[in-house]
Amino acid sequence: MTHPPILGTLESALYVPDLAAAEAFYGDLIGLPVVTRAEGRHVFFRVGEGVLLVFNPAETEVPGGNPDLPVPPHGMRGQGHYCFAVPPEALDLWRQRMEAGGVEIEADFHWPNGARSVYVRDPGGNSIEFADPSIWA
Amino acid sequence: MTHPPILGTLESALYVPDLAAAEAFYGDLIGLPVVTRAEGRHVFFRVGEGVLLVFNPAETEVPGGNPDLPVPPHGMRGQGHYCFAVPPEALDLWRQRMEAGGVEIEADFHWPNGARSVYVRDPGGNSIEFADPSIWA
Known part of the structure; x- marks a missing residue:
């Protein structure tokens, strides 16, 4: 189908x-x-x-209460994950910008295919990644 | 900056x-x-x-335990949210496909700007939306 x-x-x-x-x-x-x-x-x-x-x-x-916009309720607790695609040549700049903002670099490594990821935590504890999109190429 | x-x-x-x-x-x-x-x-x-x-x-x-790939741990409990951008003319087809697969349509409405969203639940209870991308135009 x-x-x-x-x-x-x-x-x-x-x-x-x-x-x-x-x-x-x-x-x-x-x-x-x-x-x-x-x-x-x-x-x-x-x-x-x-x-x-x-x-x-x-x-x-909790449900929103507007019958014209019945957006279904949702919500999660814990530490989520999200990844920004960035040009690989910008990964060092992102590292520097995070550190300048007082955000610790939790991990920075290359995957087996050679592409690199840099990880930080957002204020909610979510694991936020900046990655060369070729990690999925 | x-x-x-x-x-x-x-x-x-x-x-x-x-x-x-x-x-x-x-x-x-x-x-x-x-x-x-x-x-x-x-x-x-x-x-x-x-x-x-x-x-x-x-x-x-739980941490992965591979020192060469120190992917930070993460994990959430509850009901999350994710939205697919689909052509507006495909929203009825997505409705039909979900219903044919035994998935209930939880909501289907138009936003104040006229663009439409259709919502279902995935098997984890996450709120999954199919939307005309012009909801954010």
């Missing part, structure tokens, strides 16, 4: 209870443009052709 | 303890190509230029 088309990933989600800290990290330090925010509930960022959604799970676990 | 470049989202992550059910849903029903799998730990799928990572959190919460 033929599958209907998919264009790509539109939204990826992370959960960070402290949204101000999330905006300082993703907006100020990483430099992602803010698409929209709802005080205490979420802040969304543009990443390439998609959007990175950062939610406060305490707010998204 | 100028920020180093970001090309886009490379990896989005979801957590589904039953990986066989995840592969039936994302691989067979949605039709995503499997990039790689590690029995009991994860199964990864190609989506456009990125990769959707589906993990069993019980396995990823």
